[in-house]
Amino acid sequence: MRLLQKYRHGFIALIYAIFYTRCFYALEHRTDVTFHLIHTPLDQMIPFCEYFIVPYIFWFVYMFIAILFFIFINPSRREYYQMVLSLGTGMTLFLLISYLYPNMVDIRPDHLVHGNLFTDVVILLYHHDTPTNVFPSIHVFNSLAIHTAIARSQMLEQDQWIKWASLILTLAIISSTLFLKQHSIIDVLGGAVLALITYLLFYRSRFVSRLPS
Numbered sequence: 407m408r409l410l411q412k413y414r415h416g417f418i419a420l421i422y423a424i425f426y427t428r429c430f431y432a433l434e435h436r437t438d439v440t441f442h443l444i445h446t447p448l449d450q451m452i453p454f455c456e457y458f459i460v461p462y463i464f465w466f467v468y469m470f471i472a473i474l475f476f477i478f479i480n481p482s483r484r485e486y487y488q489m490v491l492s493l494g495t496g497m498t499l500f501l502l503i504s505y506l507y508p509n510m511v512d513i514r515p516d517h518l519v520h521g522n523l524f525t526d527v528v529i530l531l532y533h534h535d536t537p538t539n540v541f542p543s544i545h546v547f548n549s550l551a552i553h554t555a556i557a558r559s560q561m562l563e564q565d566q567w568i569k570w571a572s573l574i575l576t577l578a579i580i581s582s583t584l585f586l587k588q589h590s591i592i593d594v595l596g597g598a599v600l601a602l603i604t605y606l607l608f609y610r611s612r613f614v615s616r617l618p619s
Contacts, residue, residue, distance in 0.1 A: 415486060416477035422494050429501050433539050441510040444541055444590045449513050456524040458585040459531065461578035465545055468575055472552045480561050484619045489555035491617075492604040496547045499600060504539040511537045514587045528586060535588070543589045546597025549576040554605055 476486040514537060518525045553576040556562060557569050580597075583589040608614065 413477060415483060419473055419490055426497050433504050434536055439508040441508045441538055444509050444511055444592050446591050449590050452584050454515050454587055455585040456520060456528050458582035459524050459527045462582035462586055465549060465579045469548060469552060472556060480559060482560060484617045485555060485559055487617045488608045492551045492608045493548060496551060496600045496604045500542060500544055509541045511540050511590050540589050541593045542596030542600045543583055543593040545583050546580050546594050547600045549579045550598060550601035551604060
């Protein structure tokens, strides 16, 4: 009971994760909408590379470990709320955009040339993840939001290697969305702009002083 009281702030992330998952599932299974195609000539210039499936999948691990760190290890409640509010705001805006502006990409390769473990995982990804509701890229937004939280963590001030590792992983994840043909460059830019908006709201505005420390 004492542990539940101590870490009760963590339930915010859990409750929102359930809410987001249900909403995203509903968006992914709509059949009565016309999807707008997102595409630029630059998308065709980026080659497909199945090896980027590694950082793309590692995004889930990155998210999970970072959230657990800010709930159970990092002592600053303010930094936790900055991260959670940033993630929640951006992901909610994504849901709203996807609902009002149904969108998709059509840049996935028709055939995967190389037959190996990495392409097998990509095929599995393509099967379970539709090319719809891609703008702005949640992979990009969440990675940047998580990295911002890690980069600004007071507890990690002396552990610069963690911040550099986070930055490298974030850039690899962003690149993976393009090289796996999961997202258009427009989606990536949209995710970056969304991350900038939430950064200004929850890290640079007066609202920060109202958060519990």
